[in-house]
Amino acid sequence: MAISFQQAAAMALDSVQIGFLPPAAHVTADNVLQLVPYAQSKGFDFIIAPINSPAYRRVLFENEGRLSPAMLAWRAGMEALRPEDLVLRTADRSEAIVGTLSDWQDFDSQDPKVRLHSELALRQQFTWAAHLGLGGVILPYPPSSRPLTNYSRVLTGTLSMIPYTVCWLRVPCMDNDLEKDVAEELQGMKSWERWNILRNMAGSDSKLGVALELSSTLPTDQVLDRWFAEPVKVIILHEDIFLTNNRGYPVLSKRHQHVVRMFFKFKPYFIISSPTMPKLVLDEFSDDVLEESLASPHADYIRYLYRTQDAPGVIDQFATGYQDYLQAPLQPLQDNLDSSTYETFEKDPIKYQQYELAIERALRDRPFPNGGTPDVTVITVVGAGRGPLVNCSLRAAEKAGRNVRIYAVEKNPNAFVTIQNMKAAQWGDRVNIVFSDMRTWKAPEQADILVSELLGSFGDNELSPECLDGAQKVLKLDGISIPANYTAFVAPMSSNKLHADVSGYKDLARFETSYVVMFKTVSLLAQPKPIWVFEHPNRTDIPLDQDPLSNHHNIRSGSVEFTSETSGMVHGVAGYFESVLYKDVILSINPATHSSGMFSWFPIYFPIRTPLYIPAGAQVVLDFWRLTDKRKVWYEWRVSCKVKGLGEIQWSALHNVGGRSSSIGLY
């Protein structure tokens, strides 16, 4: 049995699958099976053909008045499809064919008969497509002048009846009928909104995707960006949106190239829609069904774009397999990290470079007492792990030409084995290793520089503040903490995929938990903004040489308002951090200031239970709290939407009340 183009796509991960869409009116039961070898000879992987012939329109338009006995029988489910109703009559080559449903149905007609017959016809077509085992089904875009309610309901019901067949709603990226009178920057909004209504009714049915039709004029990046949070499975390109280059070959404009390249990461199928029907030799016994043997220049061009993508960066290589995967954040305080986790993070090419630079600068800034030679500088590394920051410190000391005495404090007994070896093999007397929790260690001398790498994706979410509060009594009064501070950033985000994945657990607690995720099918509704900051050392709240009486000074809260220029769905909050290690040496995963090439942290995702729709121009308000009791730290969050003149029109519940679903243990 032939493998389907989808199986082929899965096998050839590094190629792009392209389909050929001839003009539907010219595809008949007689020529459809010749189209498959024709298209394949032109370098296509599959074809797109109508499932039904125009004759099938009879079920809607025959007998405008009273129903004929045949039609009564049909609608009672007592009459099957007739051969003349069909273009696709057999399962031959069905794995290489994507079917299109007819577009003459009118689901939202005022006439109950038209509504009903449209629905019955859709269901009959769909079950036939499923029976044939077509590679997929493309659904028509409802005329933009029509409501969508009943179409959405019909589709939802039909999808719930069909177990396997995937289907893609054809959506124009600009809906010309609707957008004649709309300001340029708003063009393309309505087609997303119409898809959004339909998709929200269908729930998160994973069988339903988008076949996005690119037009010669494209909407703004901001409008297009929303599609990256949607299940875009197919990109449709009409031959006539291609330009012709000097050598007479079809090429895309720079803007179209950019958009196509952006979509490559979602590995969509591409469909080239042709305005002309190829001449086929309609002799089924002839081997030569081909008009000419040259490959399609349009398909060739898409493959060329695919091959010539930028080589994946370090982050992309690292990220393979992590994209859109929900990970629980690390709890290094409560759990001990394993060796491979250390190893992964030690490979980051940027992070330790920045640490080294920060330590070097701090060493150079240490004053020379009495204008003479500086004493030995004491560097204490708390949470030394397998030793990377000790190595940074040693290299920095060398560069700065300073003598250092290093303490490396680690509580994880397994990591401690490694640093024992490091000391024996490389470090020698310059490094003192200490097996202890940094919060309870009695230091033999106070440090000039306290170095730590305790940051999580949200900055403070791995309890860096609490750990450094406990450790700061080992730091001299004029000592330096590296990092000096860290700021948490938040942004409202859209991602059907991530929300559906959280929903899949069918457990409230999963909606009240944060996840570390390499974002892929994610779109931010607005750029991230800072929500709170932690500074070290903290001499305001913590008495000198003492532990804090309570952890209340590490409570934070913030309320940040964003304006969403386009309409969109909020599925939760994206979290990031920026940290000043020392003066102008920073680490950042905030998109605007991201440390280039650094891969140690993915963003953090705080879901909300019920997604909120945000009208264009509305305000999204994110309220966040970092709270604490004697045993744990947790976040609570809430998302709301305000519209000028109407006030707060929507809100999520308060998530994770009292840390009931997720928290970070202090011990």
Next chain:
Amino acid sequence: MAISFQQAAAMALDSVQIGFLPPAAHVTADNVLQLVPYAQSKGFDFIIAPINSPAYRRVLFENEGRLSPAMLAWRAGMEALRPEDLVLRTADRSEAIVGTLSDWQDFDSQDPKVRLHSELALRQQFTWAAHLGLGGVILPYPPSSRPLTNYSRVLTGTLSMIPYTVCWLRVPCMDNDLEKDVAEELQGMKSWERWNILRNMAGSDSKLGVALELSSTLPTDQVLDRWFAEPVKVIILHEDIFLTNNRGYPVLSKRHQHVVRMFFKFKPYFIISSPTMPKLVLDEFSDDVLEESLASPHADYIRYLYRTQDAPGVIDQFATGYQDYLQAPLQPLQDNLDSSTYETFEKDPIKYQQYELAIERALRDRPFPNGGTPDVTVITVVGAGRGPLVNCSLRAAEKAGRNVRIYAVEKNPNAFVTIQNMKAAQWGDRVNIVFSDMRTWKAPEQADILVSELLGSFGDNELSPECLDGAQKVLKLDGISIPANYTAFVAPMSSNKLHADVSGYKDLARFETSYVVMFKTVSLLAQPKPIWVFEHPNRTDIPLDQDPLSNHHNIRSGSVEFTSETSGMVHGVAGYFESVLYKDVILSINPATHSSGMFSWFPIYFPIRTPLYIPAGAQVVLDFWRLTDKRKVWYEWRVSCKVKGLGEIQWSALHNVGGRSSSIGLY
């Protein structure tokens, strides 16, 4: 041990519990315990007193600068309440005391210290109130100029820590600070909206209720109406909103009387707030702590209003115990009703009166063939049950002076036993009884009048259309069906109580099921509108003397738009029906046309999973479908909200896709 006033209220179902609220500033630890016997001697059931003394303000206002060691210890939870912090120092008489929390905290301050200390103080007060076992706690209304976000979060977290103590947020029915510049008809909207935000954050915590403060000026009925869908547990009346009548006694205005009477059905506690502190004899050994022995004329007046309510109507009597109780709709086609169900419905004083009248009119309207004496009229009662419609038919025939021959068809073998007895004892030869499903019965002769009582709360929801379709072949071509038609009505409705009850099942299917409910804590956002109609006999879709080939003609759908004049929450859809039995003889449970005194049907409630907030002036759209396959009939529904200029801003999911959660079996 003394019983609490709540236990007393539960025991004395038919009385009203009234509390005495003296000016807080004059209540001290020294006099608070004298206040209880004083208030009781004046006819009150309980008193309201502050939990803490003004001294407790120290936790917020002491040491504006750096925290003192004592304050550090306090916020670390290492210092208990001091005696001088408290008005209520012991649990003495706590069952007769409702405590008020202090109102000087500022939860949404910009100052983190003020926020934190406000929270810690609230929690300390609350846990003290719980420890004492106070009858309840009244929470202060947040100053209307302040945001509510952190207050709501603090309250939500605190409520989750306190297992039993009930608490009531004091809410003015008009917020004078906010409403100076607001049009009169909008006054009182903001205080509900502020409560709504807070309550939505706290979820449906059943410990949290409203203490609604009535002011001398009241908002419109529409604005007040929303409170009937809220957990209003306490009504606060200030002495100064009372008028003085001719005899010098305090009375309420007509409007206030009306509002108070409306609230009686929720059995709230009443609180009389007095501007003056009574003179107490502060000698604890004296029996005479009383200033005077006359009962409070204000409390007396409320009790007078309570005693002089209209006697409960037939429906109210019948409804006792049914109010706000979610019942599954009957499925008389699939299940057989039991005798007590028949008996209950047979007692309806209006329904059978209307049926008798309809049959009498129909009999009178039968033509006299050839201008002579009419033949015997054949009346066929389908679904005869225990025979009430047979009796109606016999009485109607007598009144109209017509000869009738009656067929009584019943499928329930147990009910059939009863009509066998009826025939033997009373009916004799005039009535032929038939044991059969009406849809399959082969009638010996066709009927002039086909009488049935198959209606559910939503008209067609007990499958009257399908049953009558099957039965209509026994009706002559010019025969009459009683009922002639029925129309389903829908309205967007608000009810925290009903929604919380459905949520309580923690099961999606329960949100996709309709319930028959005697509404109590329910408020309609707009008046009901018709959504579809069924007419009988149906000669268009059903061939003469045949059964229909399919049930598609009984599919219905409708989309109805409402304007909500006030803001509000939609928790689902209220459904009703109107039916024309014959010409102008109708049955209706639609509020606007309700058949007075008829109790056979409660409204039907279609919940939605996530409540929607509707801004004032927005459109609520209800989309409903009645769908069918070979085995069952089901409803699907969706609620959405549109705002002019913004389009559709919110929507519920499509509920009950494909009848997955609830349906009515055809067999």
